[in-house]
Amino acid sequence: MIGPEERWHVHTPAHPSYRCRACGCSWPCQPARLALVTSFQGNRVGLMVYLGAHLARALQELPDVHPALLAGQFLHWVPRR
Secondary structure, eight states: OOOHHHHHHHSOEETTTTEETTTOSBSSOHHHHHHHHHHHTTOHHHHHHHHHHHHHHHHHHOTTSOHHHHHHHHTTTSOOO
16 A cells, blocks of 8 residues: 555656646645645644745746636645644
């Protein structure tokens, strides 16, 4: 069985499209989200900082995509407390 850390490494973003290398969905895809939440184990702030860094890069790499759409893709799925 693949553990959360290994699952995370499989579902990584391709640059500059920010599509998942494994499944082709918008990253973070559902498997990546599950692995991220598991990997950060309740450290919501750390997860948000990590995703914020990806968001900043995506804003540069995808200038034609509306920033609100990217924010939703990267941040709005994170579980609330």
